Every structure is written in structure tokens, then in C-alpha cells.
Amino acid sequence: MTSVDKIRNRVIDKILSIKNKGFLIALDKLITSSSSESEIVELTEAQKAMLKMSEQDIKKGKLISQEAMDKRNLEWLDAM
Numbered sequence: 001m002t003s004v005d006k007i008r009n010r011v012i013d014k015i016l017s018i019k020n021k022g023f024l025i026a027l028d029k030l031i032t033s034s035s036s037e038s039e040i041v042e043l044t045e046a047q048k049a050m051l052k053m054s055e056q057d058i059k060k061g062k063l064i065s066q067e068a069m070d071k072r073n074l075e076w077l078d079a080m
Helices: 003-017 021-033 045-059 064-080
Strands: none
Touching: none
């Protein structure tokens, strides 16, 4: 049995032992929402424009490391 099958079977065993209806409803919603990940999301024109601007920044090398951004954010927060 593959590891995915083992995990699935463990999860099923645990679900079968749950008696709390509210918990099961919440779990059902979670599972249902995660299965809809393949839905196509329509972007607004503003979102599309922002993505195009980001792509242009990348092409022009206008990038900043996460570390530098964190430092900037801390400095900005300290200035407030």
C-alpha cells in the first residue's frame, strides 16, 4: 500500500470515530471547499493591470529581496 493510501485510510478511520456532528459538518465544508480548488477565478481589470505591472518590473529587474522588504517594513513601522 502506498503512503497516500495509508494516510487516506488513517484519516477515514479517524473520521469514522468522530461523534460530534458540528465537527463533521465543519470537516465536510473543509473537504468540499478544498475540492473546488480547480475553479477558474476571474480577475478584475485592476488585478490584471497589477499583474502586468509586476511582470514589467520583473523584466526590468526592479526586484527586492524578502529580507530587504522586511527591513523596510520594520523601518516604516518604527517611523509611525
